[in-house]
């Protein structure tokens with residue numbers, strides 16, 4: 001299955017089995033938000049260990065590298081405003 005996720009209301013196509021991180025990177029999105037330290041959130045480990053790719057998925061924090069795409073998901077940058 002493939003479809004589109006919404007990154008800040010921008011439709012981004014994904015391929016079957018693709019993670020949110022992979023779809024965003026393929027679309028040219030390399031910064032996923034800002035950590036409390038001020039550093040940009042981005043893919044680092046790619047296996048769910050570093051938490052550096054946190055984003056908001058339909059209002060909940062999730063690791064973009066571990067979250068499979070589903071059509072219609074709303075993805076927002078993680079701003080550090082939420083408690084982890």
Ligand code: FES
Nearest residue numbers: 044046048051065
């Ligand atoms: S890139 Fe490390 S948890 Fe996603």
